[in-house]
Amino acid sequence: MSEQLARRFTTLCLAKGEYKKSGQAWVATLSPRDLPAAAQELLDAEFHIEDVCGLDISEGLMAVYHFDHFTRPGRVTLRVLADRDKPEIPTISHIFQGANWHERETNDFYGIIFTGHPNLIPLLLPEDADFHPLLKEEAARKNAAALLEKGEILDQAAGFTLFDAPVADAPIESGASGEGEAAGEGGK
Amino acid sequence: MNAIPIELIHIVIAIALVAGFVGLNGLVLVWVERKVAGHVQRRPGPYEVGPNGLLQPLADAAKLVGKQLFTPDGSDKLVFWLAPIVSFLPVMPMFLPMPFSPFLTAMEVNVGLVLILAFAGLNILALCLAGWGSNNKYGLLGAGRAVAQGVAYEIPLLLSVLAVCFMTGSLSLTEIVAAQGNWPWQWNWIYQPIAFILYFTCGVAETNRAPFDLPEAESELVAGFHTEYSGMGFGLFFLAEYAEMIVVCGVATALFLGGWKGPGAAGAWWFLLKLYVLLVIMIWFRWTYPRTRFDQLLNLCWKWLLPLSILNLLVTALVIKL
Amino acid sequence: MTRTINPDYIRGDLYTQRFEQGKRENTLILNMGPQHPSTHGVLRVVLEMDGEYIVRAEPVLGYLHRMHEKMAEVKSYVGFMPNMGRVDYLHPLAWNWSYAGAVERLAGIEVPRRAEFLRVIATELNRISSHLLWWGAYLLDLGAFTPIMYAFEDREILMDILQRPTGARLTYSYFRLGGVGADMDERCLRQILDFVPYLRKKLPVYKDLVTDNVILRKRLEGVGDMDVDMCRRYGATGPILRGAGLASDTRLNETYSVYNEIDFDIPSFPETDAMARYMVRIREIEESLKIVEQAVAMIPEGEILIKGAPKPNWKAPAGEAYFATEGARGKVGVWVVSDGGKSPYRIKLRAPGFSNLSLFAEASQGTLLADAVAIMGSIDMVIPEIDR
Numbered sequence: 001m002s003e004q005l006a007r008r009f010t011t012l013c014l015a016k017g018e019y020k021k022s023g024q025a026w027v028a029t030l031s032p033r034d035l036p037a038a039a040q041e042l043l044d045a046e047f048h049i050e051d052v053c054g055l056d057i058s059e060g061l062m063a064v065y066h067f068d069h070f071t072r073p074g075r076v077t078l079r080v081l082a083d084r085d086k087p088e089i090p091t092i093s094h095i096f097q098g099a100n101w102h103e104r105e106t107n108d109f110y111g112i113i114f115t116g117h118p119n120l121i122p123l124l125l126p127e128d129a130d131f132h133p134l135l136k137e138e139a140a141r142k143n144a145a146a147l148l149e150k151g152e153i154l155d156q157a158a159g160f161t162l163f164d165a166p167v168a169d170a171p172i173e174s175g176a177s178g179e180g181e182a183a184g185e186g187g188k
Numbered sequence: 189m190n191a192i193p194i195e196l197i198h199i200v201i202a203i204a205l206v207a208g209f210v211g212l213n214g215l216v217l218v219w220v221e222r223k224v225a226g227h228v229q230r231r232p233g234p235y236e237v238g239p240n241g242l243l244q245p246l247a248d249a250a251k252l253v254g255k256q257l258f259t260p261d262g263s264d265k266l267v268f269w270l271a272p273i274v275s276f277l278p279v280m281p282m283f284l285p286m287p288f289s290p291f292l293t294a295m296e297v298n299v300g301l302v303l304i305l306a307f308a309g310l311n312i313l314a315l316c317l318a319g320w321g322s323n324n325k326y327g328l329l330g331a332g333r334a335v336a337q338g339v340a341y342e343i344p345l346l347l348s349v350l351a352v353c354f355m356t357g358s359l360s361l362t363e364i365v366a367a368q369g370n371w372p373w374q375w376n377w378i379y380q381p382i383a384f385i386l387y388f389t390c391g392v393a394e395t396n397r398a399p400f401d402l403p404e405a406e407s408e409l410v411a412g413f414h415t416e417y418s419g420m421g422f423g424l425f426f427l428a429e430y431a432e433m434i435v436v437c438g439v440a441t442a443l444f445l446g447g448w449k450g451p452g453a454a455g456a457w458w459f460l461l462k463l464y465v466l467l468v469i470m471i472w473f474r475w476t477y478p479r480t481r482f483d484q485l486l487n488l489c490w491k492w493l494l495p496l497s498i499l500n501l502l503v504t505a506l507v508i509k510l
Numbered sequence: 511m512t513r514t515i516n517p518d519y520i521r522g523d524l525y526t527q528r529f530e531q532g533k534r535e536n537t538l539i540l541n542m543g544p545q546h547p548s549t550h551g552v553l554r555v556v557l558e559m560d561g562e563y564i565v566r567a568e569p570v571l572g573y574l575h576r577m578h579e580k581m582a583e584v585k586s587y588v589g590f591m592p593n594m595g596r597v598d599y600l601h602p603l604a605w606n607w608s609y610a611g612a613v614e615r616l617a618g619i620e621v622p623r624r625a626e627f628l629r630v631i632a633t634e635l636n637r638i639s640s641h642l643l644w645w646g647a648y649l650l651d652l653g654a655f656t657p658i659m660y661a662f663e664d665r666e667i668l669m670d671i672l673q674r675p676t677g678a679r680l681t682y683s684y685f686r687l688g689g690v691g692a693d694m695d696e697r698c699l700r701q702i703l704d705f706v707p708y709l710r711k712k713l714p715v716y717k718d719l720v721t722d723n724v725i726l727r728k729r730l731e732g733v734g735d736m737d738v739d740m741c742r743r744y745g746a747t748g749p750i751l752r753g754a755g756l757a758s759d760t761r762l763n764e765t766y767s768v769y770n771e772i773d774f775d776i777p778s779f780p781e782t783d784a785m786a787r788y789m790v791r792i793r794e795i796e797e798s799l800k801i802v803e804q805a806v807a808m809i810p811e812g813e814i815l816i817k818g819a820p821k822p823n824w825k826a827p828a829g830e831a832y833f834a835t836e837g838a839r840g841k842v843g844v845w846v847v848s849d850g851g852k853s854p855y856r857i858k859l860r861a862p863g864f865s866n867l868s869l870f871a872e873a874s875q876g877t878l879l880a881d882a883v884a885i886m887g888s889i890d891m892v893i894p895e896i897d898r
Contacts, residue, residue, distance in 0.1 A: 023615060023832035049841055049865075050834075051856040066845070066860070067830065068744070070751065070758040075832060098744035101571075101868045109579070115802040119528070124897060125571040127524040133580050134856070142849045146857075148829050229659035325540050329562070329879070398653060399725055406878050407548040407651045478725050480655025481880045482562055 003154070006076075007043050009038040012160045015151030017077070022149045025074035029162060032080050032089045035065075038098075039092040042067050042076065050075070052102035054110035054134060059162060060086045060142040061112050065099075079148070083111055091117040109134040143181065199284075199488030201353065202295055206283040214430045215245040220464075221471050227345040228475040239401060252426075255419030260323055263416065267321030270502035273426035278307040279431040281399060286438050287362045289448040289456040299359045305346060308394065310336035310430060315396075315403055315413045318425070322416035330412025333482060336402035340489040341400075345390035349496035352376055352443045352505040358440070365447030370454065375446040382500045384444045386493055388466075393485070395429060398474035402482055437466035525570045529556045535873075537565055544573045548651045548883045551893035559881070564882055567874045569867055570684065575788050582857035587613055587687060590854070595681035597859060598895035600640040603633040604684035604837030608632070608844040611833035612688050613695040616846055624812040625689035626767045630805045631702065632684055632694075633835075634798040638709070640838035641791045641798075644890045648788070649720060651887040652729055658719050661790060664712060667705055674698045688822075689815030691748040699806055706799050713796065721792065730785040734873045734885035737782050744872075745865035748840025749794070753787035755780030762834035772804050784888035791890070797840060824854055839863050839890050863889075863896040865873040 006014055006026050011034070011150040017024035030038055050066035065078040091114040093100040104123035111132040112161050113119060122129055145163045191197055219234065219242060234241025259265055276345020285300025287293045299305055312335055355376065356364045368375050377384040380415020393400040404412035414425050441462040450458035480488070521527065522541075530539055545553035552573035558565040578597060582590050583641040594605040607629060614621060621629075642665045646658030650725045669679045677686040684691050692699045694702075720726060741751045751758055757778040761769045777793035779786035818824075828850035840862030847856040866889050 021615065021618070021828055023612075023834070024830075043742070048742040048744065048747075050841070051745070051845075051858060051860040051865075053845060053856070055856055060513075064858075066843070068764075068834075068841075070756055073764040077832075096743050097743075097747070098746070098865050098870070103865065111564075121524060121528065122572070124575040126572070133577055135781065138699050142667055142855065147830060147847050147849055166731065225655070230663060231659065279557050293669065329540075329559075332561075398655075401653070405653065405880070407653060408883050410546060447697060475656050477654060478649060478729060479880075480725055481729055483878065484728055494570060 006040065007155070008041050010034040011038075012154065012157045013153060013162070015149075015154040017075075017149055017151045019074070023075055024077045024149060024151075026076045027079070027149060027151045028077070029079045029081070029160070032082060035078065035080050036090050036092055036095060038078060039065070041093045043095055047069055047076065049096040049102070050099045051164045052099055052106050054106040054112055055147075056110060056134065056136045056141060057147060058143045060084045061110055062144070063089050063090075063106060079126045081144075088113050088115050089113070093117055108132070111135070175182070198291045199295065203280055203282060204282075206280055209280060209283065210427070210431045210434070213434055214292065214427045215249065217430045217467065218245040219249060220468065224447075224468060224471045225475045229499055243472040249423070252420055252423040257421060257429070258418040259506070260416045262363075264321040267268050267317050268416075269421070271314050271318035271321055272421050272428075273448075274317060275428040276424045276431070277313055278310040279428055279435070282307045282431075282435045283438075286435070287365050287442055287447055288459050289454070290362070290366075293362055296362065297360070298363075300361045301349060301353065301364075301439070304361075305349065305437060307434070308435065309338075309342060311428065314425075318417070319403075319413040322413075324416050325412050326409045326415045328412070328413070330403045330405075330409050333405075333409075334396070334413055335395075336482075337400065337402060337485060340486055341390045341393040341493075344386055344393060344493040344497040346490065347494075347501050348380075348386040348390065349439075349443065349495075351380055351383045351501050354456040354508055355379065355502050361442045361447070365442050365449065368446040368449060370449050371451055372446070375444060375449075377444040380444065380500075380504070382438070383504075384497065386500070387440060387444070390489075390493065391440065392470060392473060395432045395436055395470075395487070397433065397470055398428075399480050400485060401479060402476075402485060405479055407479075433467060433470060434463065437463050437470065440466055457475070521825055525554075525568070525735045529558070529568055530564075532566070532661060533558060534560075534565060536560070542882075544570075548810040549888065550647065550891060551885075553867075553886075553891065553893050553896070555882075555886075557879075562878050562880075564874050564877055564879065567871050567882065569870055571867075571897055574893050576894075576898065578859060578898050579857055582854050584853060586852050587824055587826055587854065588820055590824045591685065591687075592681075592683045594685075595603075595678070595683045595898060596894065597861070598839070598842075598863070598892050599680055600643055600892050601636055601746070601838040602680075603629075603636040603684060604835050604838075604842045605844075607633060607767075607835045608680065608837075608842045609846075609857075610685040610687055610833065610834055612831050612844040612846040613820075615828055615833050616848055617820075619816060619820075621687045621689055621767075622813040622816060623768075623810050625814045627805050628675070628694055628814060629685065629692045630767060630769065630772070631802055631809070632675065632682075632690070634801045634805070635668055635672055635702065635705075635720065636682070637838045638795050638798045638802075639665045639672075641795050642668075644791060644838070645716075648887040648890075649726075651883050652726065654720070654726070657716070660712075660716065664709060667708070669706060671698065671701050674701075686819055687859045688813055689813070691815075693814050696860035699809075702806055702826060706803050709795070709799060713792070717792070718804075721788070727785065729880075729884055730779075730888070732786055733781055733784045733877065733881050734888060735782045736787075736869055736873055740869060740872065741887075746840065746869050747862050747865065748837065749790040749865055750788050750840065750869070752776065752778040752790045753784045753888075755786075760834050760841050764834055766833075766835065768805075768808075769801075771808070772801050774801050774804075775864065784884050787888045803808040808822060825850060826854070834860070837862055839892065839895070840866060859898055861895045861898060863891045863893075864898075867891050867896055 011028045013025045013029040017027045019025050047067040053064045056064040061082045063080045066074040118186045150163045212366040225232040237243040237247045271449035282304045285297045315334035316331045319327040356367045445462045448459045525552040538559045540557045543549035544552040593767045594609045595602040597605045640659040649657040675694045676682045707749030737752045738756050747867045757776040759776040826848040830847045831844045843860030845858040849855040
């Protein structure tokens with residue numbers, strides 16, 4: 001992906017990844033409402049969707065989107081952080097139809113609600129499953145800075161603090177830092 | 189007190205013999221089919237029960253008879269259990285006019301061919317009943333396919349048979365065989381090659397054998413019309429299919445391949461030999477070809493086989509007239 | 511005697527009920543699977559049928575879900591490797607590789623050169639065995655019973671070969687973090703070299719017997735169009751993408767290991783139909799043979815595992831890494847997130863079959879039931895991989 005394309009997204013934080021170390025060429029953190037536009041830009045630039053994953057961190061629930069190009073390699077990672085109490089992220093299944101199932105899976109595992117999704121019912125879990133298996137115990141959660149690649153930051157919105165939290169092995173106390181804090185076990 | 193008419197005794201004995209023949213040949217055919225399939229697929233086939241697996245069909249039959257007969261919820265019980273019987277029973281009269289040799293014909297009927305073809309048509313009714321009665325969507329789709337396919341292929345089949353009848357001027361199988369010579373080039377398949385190919389193709393389709401086994405296409409319809417049948421319910425359909433194969437190949441032998449006639453001593457062995465050669469060819473088809481698609485199957489019939497058989501009939505009629 | 515039917519049977523479950531909401535008049539809802547001969551395991555597809563034509567289709571997944579991703583979070587890095595043999599049981603070595611590659615990338619482990627070649631050889635042989643099984647099973651779907659026996663005969667030899675270094679016949683866990691588990695000895699390499707010409711001689715026979723069969727061609731040509739744009743929107747990769755005419759392969763596109771030192775082609779066919787995907791896989795068998803032949807010739811002496819390779823109590827450095835390899839079905843990706851502990855913080859398994867199957871609903875619209883079977887088979891799905 002060219003920097004030109006990357007700059008076209010509205011991002012909270014845009015960074016160049018270290019491909020050899022993490023397999024990611026570009027890493028962008030977005031606010032939920034900017035996600036569909038970014039996905040559309042990627043589709044127009046002939047990227048394909050690889051997957052949508054969830055991640056349970058102490059700042060909230062994160063959805064991670066991986067995109068890649070069929071002929072020009074360079075993985076683009078979009079990260080969207082959602083509030084643990086109200087984990088809502090707009091769907092991109094109308095842009096990348098393949099995201100439909102990935103979003104349903106993420107909804108199964110984390111309880112992230114993809115607003116506007118046409119068919120957000122359990123995909124891999126039984127239809128009456130009332131739990132989200134990949135949510136972590138509060139004590140086991142780590143913060144984003146301890147887990148995720150920060151990359152070489154090119155552009156950062158004012159007030160963006162996701163990666164500024166101290167990297168510590170001990171779990172961050174609830175309510176210590178970051179946006180969208182959760183109290184108790186999120187998403188039931 | 190009236191004596192029992194000799195005709196009736198004749199028919200009873202004939203039917204008993206035919207039942208024995210069908211049963212025995214059914215068993216033999218199961219063995220042949222599995223053995224041929226095995227060797228086509230580079231494996232030995234049945235091997236354990238009896239010498240070379242010869243008793244395997246008996247073990248299969250014992251298993252089928254021993255199974256519980258199961259009627260699915262919401263099915264039409266009468267229709268459901270009528271279907272296998274309707275499928276199997278008409279097979280018996282179909283063997284009556286079959287000319288195994290001049291001295292070995294169960295019943296001389298001067299319209300034998302009509303009798304056979306008429307009873308062959310009943311099989312479609314049985315498949316239809318089975319699919320409808322079992323309250324199963326796959327069964328229903330299978331029945332729909334069976335009817336469409338059966339109706340379509342009956343017509344070129346009849347027309348190709350008619351061409352031979354035109355030549356001989358008879359509907360009696362014995363007479364048709366008698367009209368042919370002893371040597372392969374004196375048989376009807378030389379005079380009616382198109383009719384022979386048409387007949388055999390339609391015969392494969394009529395008996396629902398691969399590559400035309402659409403009513404029971406297992407990778408699409410699970411088992412089609414007999415999805416819900418267990419034990420001998422399935423067993424009867426199975427036996428009826430093999431019996432129909434024998435009938436189709438038997439008629440082909442009589443019409444096109446000179447029946448009991450052959451170089452050297454004519455007799456029933458020639459008939460049986462030719463019959464089994466045709467049967468093995470049918471089995472060979474099944475284990476070689478992929479299945480056709482439904483629309484392709486009907487296209488083949490309506491667009492190619494039917495016009496071809498009509499043309500063949502017209503040419504035959506013209507040549508005979510001249 | 512009348513029987514009453516349990517109304518729950520008629521009502522159907524959540525998926526049927528939701529599917530029925532958009533039902534047209536005079537159509538039939540057909541649940542194909544989870545136990546159906548051509549859904550290869552336990553896929554279920556709800557179909558709306560107008561006679562033999564499919565109006566709508568929706569796959570229902572999850573009947574073989576084992577939650578490998580949760581298992582990863584309680585297992586050690588080393589202990590999770592056997593799971594990778596069970597995600598896709600037809601091409602487990604690609605999963606072995608993706609997982610090992612992701613962790614190695616995370617920890618900055620350099621794999622010895624001999625191990626890289628062993629990985630290439632084993633994975634390509636495994637790819638051939640996967641394609642052979644697909645070939646047999648696909649023809650079974652199309653009603654030809656015999657090819658699967660021929661395919662299994664050849665596959666059996668491959669399994670014998672792979673059994674020597676890996677110790678398994680189906681669910682291989684051959685890779686280690688930092689190398690491979692066992693060396694291939696002279697005898698094994700010789701067996702491999704014998705196998706290459708053997709299969710090369712067999713492939714033209716299969717082409718004559720099966721690929722050129724007119725019934726098969728009529729069944730496959732023009733059926734199930736999947737173009738590059740569709741692949742992009744659904745994230746479909748592998749033979750589907752190459753059958754759409756784009757020669758894209760993770761082995762070269764996002765090259766890893768020693769693939770860039772080996773000379774091989776990426777077959778692609780522009781027809782976008784089921785036949786194109788069929789041809790891609792058949793050609794890929796030949797290309798894999800080429801790779802194996804070269805790799806065996808090029809293999810250097812040396813270590814097969816790094817010194818101090820990770821043990822079960824090994825701690826990975828904190829961070830994240832994504833590693834993708836080319837499996838028999840497409841791009842196999844593993845995303846590892848580590849918090850510096852003994853077990854992964856999060857592992858995402860990107861199964862190619864999952865994305866590939868999501869195309870089915872769109873591709874099967876308006877086709878015949880028999881075509882749907884042909885399309886489903888041409889996707890080459892392995893349910894344990896899709897459900898994970």
